Amino acid sequence: MxxxxxxxxxxxxxxxxxxxxxxxxxxxxxxxxxxxxxxxxxxxxxxxxxxxxxxxxxxxxxxxxxxxxxxxxxxxxxxxRYTSLLQEFPNIFHPELHQVAGATPKNGVFHHIETKDPPTHAKFRRLPPKLLQETKTMFKEMEKMGICKKAVSLWSSPLHMVKKADNTWRPVVTTSA
Structure with a gap:
């Protein structure tokens, strides 16, 4: 209608x-x-x-x-009226994050960012040992899920870890522009 x-x-x-x-x-x-x-x-x-x-x-x-x-x-x-259709194709609306690293994305979408200017430099910041270990574990899990991968780049930015309301940590990357 x-x-x-x-x-x-x-x-x-x-x-x-x-x-x-x-x-x-x-x-x-x-x-x-x-x-x-x-x-x-x-x-x-x-x-x-x-x-x-x-x-x-x-x-x-x-x-x-x-x-x-x-x-x-x-x-x-x-x-x-669309409920049965959504139930028939749940992966469209609830995509699986656990992908094999380096595999073609299930949706076939690749993102590329073209850079033109030279990178800016920002000093790294040390994390307390316990938080550093927690961060490494978090990134290993994201790597297994195919969300990120290890890289060496002049474009890297300092990592900040921000405490969430539930006392877990969230990585936040800032640029020094």
Whole structure:
């Protein structure tokens, strides 16, 4: 069934301690929708499993009401006409990260970055011994999964390790430009 739209209207909504103004599309729908463009523009993250919205600016989150008439966050409704198609081809929507290093990607996509200027130099930074070991283990696992590979390059950048909220570490590479 087609969805009829009737133009856009700038509207302001307030939640999570902020106001959000956006040119919303007026459409013939039973349930109002917040699109990915709105969420990305305002720095809102979606937690599908917990049915929450998280504001990255204020670090506040809100849960959605539950019930038969309450709006929900989901990737696709359970009884949607495309559900069986998604179940028939799960690898398209949940790709396997564990690939053989050096093998052709399953989707056939290769990324190449052409560089024109000479690399900039940045000093390396030492990591504490325990964190260094943890980092090496993390990179070995990513190497096994085919996410990264060892390289020697003038384009390398210093590695920062940032502690996440759950006390695990995340590698962050910065450039010295």
């Amino acid at each position: 087609p969805t009829f739209t009737y133009g856009t209207r700038a509207h302001t909504i307030a939640f999570l301690g902020r106001t959000y103004t956006w040119p919303f599309v007026l459409a013939d729908l039973r349930t109002p929708l917040l699109g990915a463009d709105f969420l990305a523009h305002h720095g809102l993250l979606v937690d599908v499993a917990l049915q929450h919205l998280l504001d990255t600016e204020t670090c506040l989150s809100c849960s959605l009401a539950r019930g038969p008439r309450a709006p929900t966050i989901c990737s696709i409704l359970p009884h949607h």
